[in-house]
Amino acid sequence: SSNLCGVGEEIPKHTCTTLSQSDLLDLSLASLSTIIGSIVALISAHFIGRLYPIRVTTFLQALFSGLLFICLNKTATVWQATFVRFFIAANNAFIWIMMPETYPTSIRSTAVGTLNATAKIGGILGTGSVFLFFYIDPKINIG
Numbered sequence: 001s002s003n004l005c006g007v008g009e010e011i012p013k014h015t016c017t018t019l020s021q022s023d024l025l026d027l028s029l030a031s032l033s034t035i036i037g038s039i040v041a042l043i044s045a046h047f048i049g050r051l052y053p054i055r056v057t058t059f060l061q062a063l064f065s066g067l068l069f070i071c072l073n074k075t076a077t078v079w080q081a082t083f084v085r086f087f088i089a090a091n092n093a094f095i096w097i098m099m100p101e102t103y104p105t106s107i108r109s110t111a112v113g114t115l116n117a118t119a120k121i122g123g124i125l126g127t128g129s130v131f132l133f134f135y136i137d138p139k140i141n142i143g
Contacts, residue, residue, distance in 0.1 A: 029078065029082055037089030064080050
């Protein structure tokens with residue numbers, strides 16, 4: 001049997017429960033990593049540069065995102081999600097630092113507006129489709 005989540009398992013029962021104190025603490029930890037990732041990116045961009053840190057954080061983001069597909073215990077999964085959010089925040093901070101240094105204002109303002117609009121649409125469609133596909137078949141969301 002494979003260690004990938006959802007492979008060879010029965011379809012889980014859908015039950016709604018309120019979040020426990022432990023769940024809220026885990027969520028807070030993952031959210032706090034976003035702030036810390038942005039701060040670390042700003043400091044490292046100042047002292048190390050732009051390109052090397054963005055390459056490292058992109059690699060680590062991909063690595064920890066891939067590890068989320070392996071079924072582990074709850075603690076390991078929360079820490080993996082925390083690291084993913086940390087590296088996503090760091091990548092975003094590096095991109096926002098590099099944009100003004102690379103492009104002129106006219107191109108930059110159009111690009112930022114288009115990027116923000118596309119991100120909002122993608123966030124809405126992505127979140128909705130995950131829930132929709134999960135209730136059709138939970139295995140769809142993991143490939």
